Amino acid sequence: MTDEHPKTHPSGAPWRNFYGRFKAKGLRDSQQAYLDEDLAALSPGKVSWEDNPERTPIDLPGLFGDRPVWLEVGFGGGEHMVHQAAANPEVGIIGCEPFINGVAMLLGKLRKAEANNVAVHPGDVRDMFDVLPDESISKAFLLYPDPWPKKRHHRRRFVTPEHLEPLHRVLKPGAEFRVATDIPDYVRQTLEEVPKAGFEWMAEGPQDWRKPWGDWISTRYEQKALREGRRPHYLTFRRV
Structure with missing residues (x-):
């Protein structure tokens, strides 16, 4: 297949x-x-x-x-x-x-x-x-997306041009795009692909991705990750 x-x-x-x-x-x-x-x-x-x-x-x-x-x-x-x-x-x-x-x-x-x-x-x-x-959305969230852990399945992840290009189109200039994940390789791909799609990573130091957003509520997916010993990452981007 x-x-x-x-x-x-x-x-x-x-x-x-x-x-x-x-x-x-x-x-x-x-x-x-x-x-x-x-x-x-x-x-x-x-x-x-x-x-x-x-x-x-x-x-x-x-x-x-x-x-x-x-x-x-x-x-x-x-x-x-x-x-x-x-x-x-x-x-x-x-x-x-x-x-x-x-x-x-x-x-x-x-x-x-x-x-x-x-x-x-x-x-x-x-x-x-x-x-x-076009340019109609003020903020977007991608929270604990399917990690597709096998390397051959990484192109199925959301953080690929197929999804990021239309996301960039519908977001307003300066709009915030939040990504939460507990998968280190998803973090890697996010930090590689999202800036290439026209976004700026807003982190200035480690606490900016280690600490959740001020208005965050922990989801059942995050609670499962914490129980299993995986560290959540909170990535904030701005649509350039």
């Missing part, structure tokens, strides 16, 4: 390999109810190629008014996204997560938090990049 496929999907979309999981077994009845009852209302707009083959940009003012918009790439179980939404009602936050079990977990947390400044795309962030207007 190789990573090579035709350049386009039968729908006309570019062929984009996806290597993670879309769903695991065992959605609880309550989680299925969250998906059935809440997800559609939180849609950021027409993102899929089937619904939007012309790739018409999303109407962000129609979605969030004049609020700044943040983007979380792969929100996992949603702890950080809900925390930021509740703490920053003056912004709008779009979260992208293809793993439907994680989406269900987020929706459950949103019910308890009663945050109304979020939009959820249950799919690949690359499709979201297609329909976000």
Whole structure:
């Protein structure tokens, strides 16, 4: 099996390999109810190629008014996204997560938090990049992404030109891009690739990547890393 496929999907979309999981077994009845009852209302707009083959940009003012918009790439179980939404009602936050079990977990947390400044795309962030207007995002988060530890799989990581180039396009000049990971080789690749894509690393000393951000909430992925003896790294970049 190789990573090579035709350049386009039968729908006309570019062929984009996806290597993670879309769903695991065992959605609880309550989680299925969250998906059935809440997800559609939180849609950021027409993102899929089937619904939007012309790739018409999303109407962000129609979605969030004049609020700044943040983007979380792969929100996992949603702890950080809900925390930021509740703490920053003056912004709008779009979260992208293809793993439907994680989406269900987020929706459950949103019910308890009663945050109304979020939009959820249950799919690949690359499709979201297609329909976000240029220079429309004020801050982006990439928190504990899939490490793809085998060397031959490093091109599947987010910190590659396929993802970083459109991320740079949709971020506003000066926008902040935060990356958290507990994998040293992911740190290496991040520090190599992100600056080449038009970002400046903001660290001035070791504490800038050893200490979490002031508004940070530790996620379940971070807690697992700490239990297993891996050190988190907190990398902050600015879109040049």
